[in-house]
Each structure stands twice: as C-alpha cells, then as structure tokens.
Amino acid sequence: xxxxxxIVLTGAGISAESGLRxxxxxxxxxxxxxxxxxxTPEGFRKNPELVLDFYNMRRRDVANTKPNAAHIGLAExxxxxxxxxxxxxxxxxxxxxxxxxxxxxxxxxxxxxxVKNSVKTYPIHGDIKLGDLAExxxxxxxxxxxxxxxxxxxEAAIRITKTADIFAVIGTSLQVYPAAGLVNYAAREIPxxxxxxxxxxxxxxxxxxxxxxxxxxxxxxxxxxxxxxx
Ligand code: APR
Numbered sequence: 001x002x003x004x005x006x007i008v009l010t011g012a013g014i015s016a017e018s019g020l021r022x023x024x025x026x027x028x029x030x031x032x033x034x035x036x037x038x039x040t041p042e043g044f045r046k047n048p049e050l051v052l053d054f055y056n057m058r059r060r061d062v063a064n065t066k067p068n069a070a071h072i073g074l075a076e077x078x079x080x081x082x083x084x085x086x087x088x089x090x091x092x093x094x095x096x097x098x099x100x101x102x103x104x105x106x107x108x109x110x111x112x113x114x115v116k117n118s119v120k121t122y123p124i125h126g127d128i129k130l131g132d133l134a135e136x137x138x139x140x141x142x143x144x145x146x147x148x149x150x151x152x153x154x155e156a157a158i159r160i161t162k163t164a165d166i167f168a169v170i171g172t173s174l175q176v177y178p179a180a181g182l183v184n185y186a187a188r189e190i191p192x193x194x195x196x197x198x199x200x201x202x203x204x205x206x207x208x209x210x211x212x213x214x215x216x217x218x219x220x221x222x223x224x225x226x227x228x229x230x
Contacts, residue, residue, distance in 0.1 A: 004229065006081040007164035008074060009182050011088045013171020013196060014215045017068040018093055020061055024173050040147045048139065049130050055142040056127040059109045062091045063125065069216035070170065071097035073223060080230060081166070086157045088172060088179050090144055103160065105153050105179050111143035118152070154178045161185040166229060168193040168222060171215050174200045191229060193222055 012022035023030045037043045038054040067075075075098035077083050084101040085094050090109040094102045111121040114134030121143045122134070132140045145151055157179075161167065167186035174180040186192055188206045195211045195218035202208075209225060211218040 003080065003082040004165040005163050006077060006083045006166045006168065006226070007161050007186070008083065008085045008168045008170060009087075009161075009172065009179070010074075010085060010094070010170045011172025011174075011179075013173075014070045014087075015065075015068070015089055015091055015093055016171065017070065017214060017216050018065045018091075020065060020091060020093075022171075024175065035147065039144075041149060044141065044146070048141075052128050052130060052141070055109065055144065058090070059125070059127070062093075062109050065091075065093070067093040067097035070219040071099070073216070073219035074170075075099045077223065077226065081226065084160050086160060086179075086182065088176065103153055103157055105145070105151055105157060107142065107144035109142065109144070112140050113143045114138040115141050151178055157182055158185050162187070164190055166191050166193075166226065168195065170195040170218070172196070172200070174202060193225065195219065195222060 016022055021029045033054065037047065038051050044051045071093045074083065074085065078100060083099065085099050086103045086105060087094060088106050090104065090107050092110055110123060110125055112124040112128055113121050114136050116136050116138040128140050128142065134140050161182050162185050164186050167190060169183060183202060183205060190207060192205050192208045193211060194208065195215060197214050199210045199212050211221050213221065
C-alpha cells in the first residue's frame with residue numbers, strides 16, 4: 001500500500017531552536033534591519049554592498065548551526081509517510097536533517113545567481129562581494145526571493161499541497177503571501193495541524209489540530225497524532 005502524503009509548510013520558527021533568528025518575533029531579524037533596505041530589489045539597487053553583507057552574515061549563521069529536533073523529527077517521518085516539505089526558509093537544515101523532498105519558496109542561502117538571470121544558480125558557501133560577476137558578466141547576488149519579486153515555485157507548491165492526505169504548518173506567522181495562501185489549497189476533509197509556539201490566526205480551517213509548543217516538542221507530539229492515522 002502506498003504511503004500517505006504528508007505535506008508540511010515550514011517557516012523561520014522551525015529553525016529558531018537551531019539558533020537562527022526569525023523575522024517577526026521580538027528581537028527578530030526585521031527588528032534589526034529595515035526590510036526594504038536588505039530584502040527588496042530597490043534596496044539592492046540603492047546599496048548592493050549592504051544587501052550582499054546582510055546575506056553573507058545569514059550564510060555564516062546557517063553554516064555555523066545544525067538541524068534541531070524538529071527538522072530531525074520531520075526527516076524520520078519519511079519512514080512511514082511520503083513527506084514533502086514546502087519551506088519559506090533559505091537555510092538547508094531540512095536537507096541536513098535528512099529530508100529528501102524539500103521545496104524552497106523563497107530561495108536558498110547556499111546558492112547564488114546573476115542579476116540578469118534568475119534561473120541559473122551557482123553554489124556559494126563563502127561571501128558574495130560587489131564586483132563578483134557571473135559568466136553572463138553581471139553582478140552575482142543571493143538566490144533569494146526578495147519582497148516584490150515573483151515566487152516561481154508557488155505553482156509547484158500549490159500542486160503538491162492539493163495532493164496532501166495530511167497537511168501540517170510549522171513555525172510560520174502566515175503573514176507573507178503567496179506562501180501563507182497555501183493553507184487554502186489543502187483539501188477541506190483532510191486532517192490539518194498547525195504547530196507554533198504561539199498559534200497564528202488563520203481563517204477557519206476544517207479538521208484542524210493545533211499544537212502550541214516549541215517546534216521540537218511540537219513535532220514530537222505531531223508524531224504521536226500521526227501514528228493514529230497510519
Ligand atoms: N517553535 C515554534 N514556533 C516558533 C518558535 C519556536 N521555537 N519561535 C518562533 N516561532 C514561530 C512564531 O510564533 C511565528 O509564528 O515562528 C513564526 C515565525 O514567523 P516569522 O518570523 O514571520 O517567519 P516566517 O513566517 O517564516 O516569515 C515568512 O517572511 O520575511 C519573510 O521571506 C521571509 O520567509 C520569510 C517570510
């Protein structure tokens with residue numbers, strides 16, 4: 001018998017216990033920076049070095065941390081479920097925990113692209129500096145979806161969400177679209193879970209179970225619920 005499809009939408013909260021800052025919590029990243037200066041095309045045009053350094057620092061933070069119990073718990077669920085992760089996170093902690101189906105909606109910190117070509121990517125583990133050029137001769141930039149930029153993976157994410165037998169949302173404030181809109185594509189009748197240390201408001205979702213805990217403990221409890229669905 002084929003495994004049930006578990007589709008999981010994750011956000012910064014799942015990486016918080018690895019020591020990576022979220023965006024909108026107190027002391028979140030956006031408290032320290034003006035998001036329009038460091039995460040928009042206009043910000044990059046105005047001050048490319050500030051933006052390159054912002055993501056150079058994010059890249060070092062991710063390189064110096066490791067997956068936490070929540071990432072590992074999700075990876076282990078692949079033993080019993082066909083797990084597909086749709087993440088808003090740019091870190092690679094799901095992959096490093098062992099998850100094998102990870103779709104990044106907002107890009108990946110260890111990849112870069114040229115300003116001219118949003119499709120071709122190159123690996124990067126060090127810093128990107130002003131003057132570092134791609135083979136097309138244009139400046140290299142992080143392979144990150146900035147505000148006001150298109151989210152090319154959203155159609156694939158919607159298709160995957162529609163196939164869910166079980167849908168879970170972990171560690172996201174559900175404030176950024178189109179990612180947050182994915183909750184509306186999960187079929188009404190399937191079991192849904194929201195795991196967060198402070199459950200975000202969502203319009204009424206059918207068959208919803210909320211687990212209001214830190215991500216590591218919440219995934220452990222999710223596991224217990226999912227055993228009953230096997
Ligand atoms: N355990 C569980 N949930 C947590 C924890 C934790 N230890 N710490 C924080 N959270 C929850 C918060 O309660 C909040 O609901 O994680 C969520 C973090 O929300 P945001 O900071 O808004 O992050 P996210 O939802 O991923 O942001 C979405 O916005 O800034 C853009 O592109 C960026 O991908 C990001 C997008």
